[in-house]
Amino acid sequence: QDTQTAVLEIDGLRRAFGGLVAVNDLGFSVGQGEIMGLLGPNGSGKTTALNLISGVLRPDAGTIRLMGQNIAGLASYRIARLGLARTFQLVRVLDGMDCRENIKAGLAFQKPHLPVAEAELRIDTLLHRVGLAGHDRRPAADLTYIDRKRLELARALAAGPRLLLLDEWLAGLNPSELAIGIDLIRSLKADGITIVLVEHVMAAVRALCDRCIVMSSGRKIAEGATADVLSDAAVVKAYLGG
Ligand code: ADP
Numbered sequence: 001q002d003t004q005t006a007v008l009e010i011d012g013l014r015r016a017f018g019g020l021v022a023v024n025d026l027g028f029s030v031g032q033g034e035i036m037g038l039l040g041p042n043g044s045g046k047t048t049a050l051n052l053i054s055g056v057l058r059p060d061a062g063t064i065r066l067m068g069q070n071i072a073g074l075a076s077y078r079i080a081r082l083g084l085a086r087t088f089q090l091v092r093v094l095d096g097m098d099c100r101e102n103i104k105a106g107l108a109f110q111k112p113h114l115p116v117a118e119a120e121l122r123i124d125t126l127l128h129r130v131g132l133a134g135h136d137r138r139p140a141a142d143l144t145y146i147d148r149k150r151l152e153l154a155r156a157l158a159a160g161p162r163l164l165l166l167d168e169w170l171a172g173l174n175p176s177e178l179a180i181g182i183d184l185i186r187s188l189k190a191d192g193i194t195i196v197l198v199e200h201v202m203a204a205v206r207a208l209c210d211r212c213i214v215m216s217s218g219r220k221i222a223e224g225a226t227a228d229v230l231s232d233a234a235v236v237k238a239y240l241g242g
Contacts (some may be wrong), residue, residue, distance in 0.1 A: 106155030
């Protein structure tokens with residue numbers, strides 16, 4: 001065993017808010033270079049799961065292994081420095097800063113001791129990577145919606161994460177923007193980045209995810225290859241019931 005350590009391996013993960021168990025005995029693993037979809041109706045625990053994995057919330061129980069190391073309960077900046085990055089459901093860019101400064105802030109969080117020249121070079125590459133070349137001095141507040149999304153992604157990618165968590169990153173895009181967004185995520189996979197994404201846009205889930213798990217009331221109710229999961233009767237029921 002163990003020639004192929006999973007990038008992310010979760011076991012027995014639990015988090016309650018008062019009497020409400022938002023994430024209940026959750027377990028799954030994600031292999032190197034995989035895109036894993038995290039599906040389920042509103043309130044099923046998806047964002048809580050991402051918050052636990054990224055250290056925004058502390059779990060009540062369970063292990064979360066990132067490249068074999070248990071990160072459960074570590075502070076989010078420490079988890080970030082171990083190679084995990086994320087985006088948020090509501091785009092979080094700093095409106096008072098331009099694009100370059102926004103990415104610099106992301107870098108500082110993930111890789112605080114990078115020499116300035118190297119950081120500047122990296123920022124140029126990132127701006128180009130997400131399709132914002134030439135916009136480095138534009139204030140984030142002036143960006144269109146999709147460009148804000150691009151910037152948020154660049155910030156998450158700043159330190160070259162091994163694992164990227166996307167919380168409805170494709171939400172709210174029009175059809176042509178959605179195609180661009182899907183291509184961009186595909187290109188990250190091609191670069192070897194492992195991705196877990198929470199997504200309601202089923203066309204995007206079909207286009208991107210190798211495997212999916214489905215949550216309902218905090219529990220995993222289905223897991224498997226995307227096409228199989230999306231045709232599973234229990235999954236359809238959970239969505240219709242949500
Ligand atoms: P999803 O992302 O699938 O919509 P969430 O993880 O946001 O679901 O929420 C799961 C459940 O946990 C919901 O019932 C929600 O109201 C509850 N919840 C989430 N965050 C908190 C919190 N900080 N305090 C209390 N309840 C919360």
